[in-house]
Structure formats: C-alpha cells, structure tokens
Amino acid sequence: MKKVTVYLSEDTYEVLNNLSSRRKESISLIARKILEKGLTEESAKDGMDAVTEAVRKAMRDVLRPTEDRLAKLMAKAAVAAATAMYMNVQTIADLGKHNAVEIYNEARVKAVAYLKERDDNE
Numbered sequence: 001m002k003k004v005t006v007y008l009s010e011d012t013y014e015v016l017n018n019l020s021s022r023r024k025e026s027i028s029l030i031a032r033k034i035l036e037k038g039l040t041e042e043s044a045k046d047g048m049d050a051v052t053e054a055v056r057k058a059m060r061d062v063l064r065p066t067e068d069r070l071a072k073l074m075a076k077a078a079v080a081a082a083t084a085m086y087m088n089v090q091t092i093a094d095l096g097k098h099n100a101v102e103i104y105n106e107a108r109v110k111a112v113a114y115l116k117e118r119d120d121n122e
Contacts, residue, residue, distance in 0.1 A: 006031075 020027045092100040
C-alpha cells in the first residue's frame with residue numbers, strides 16, 4: 001500500500017468520523033472503501049463513454065449511405081412534384097381556364113390539409 005495525505009474540510013471530516021463511529025471501522029478503512037468505490041465508478045463511466053461513442057460512430061457509418069440515398073430520393077421527388085405542379089397549371093391554362101392560378105391555390109390548400117391528416121395506421 002502507498003500512503004497518501006489528504007486535507008479534508010471540517011464538515012467532511014465530521015461526516016467521516018461519525019460514519020467511523022457507527023460502523024466501528026477506522027477512518028482510514030472507510031476513506032479507502034469510499035475512494036475505491038468512487039474510482040471504480042469513474043472508470044466504469046469512462047469505459048461506458050468509450051463504448052457509447054464507438055457504438056454511435058458505428059451506427060453513423062452504417063446509416064450514412066441510407067441517409068444519403070433517402071436525401072437524393074427526396075430531392076428527386078421534390079423536383080418531380082414541382083415539375084408536375086407547374087405542368088398542371090400550364091395545362092389548365094392551355095385548356096382555356098382563366099383561373100388556373102386560383103385552381104392551383106385551391107389544390108394546394110387541399111394538399112396541405114391532406115398531409116396534416118393522420119393515417120389510421122399511426
């Protein structure tokens with residue numbers, strides 16, 4: 001064993017002294033037990049932090065290709081939707097309807113309402 005000298009506040013020393021009296025153990029023994037327990041817990045936390053970080057990194061590496069693919073698909077879907085939207089407005093106008101923009105705005109309101117609806121599966 002190695003000897004270590006530690007200075008404690010009066011309050012901490014009193015708590016340690018009272019604990020020693022109740023347990024009928026030496027102050028040194030109690031201090032060693034508390035210190036060993038604290039160090040063990042800190043080491044476990046450090047180990048858990050390392051494991052948690054490794055798992056997170058592995059998950060990021062595994063999910064990144066899927067996330068990238070989904071982002072590309074969403075971008076393509078947005079372009080396709082915008083193209084269809086403008087083609088529909090142009091088609092309505094070409095058919096001789098003078099209120100194509102009004103029809104578009106009404107359809108957009110209905111689309112937003114549709115998107116806000118809950119599915120029965122949720």
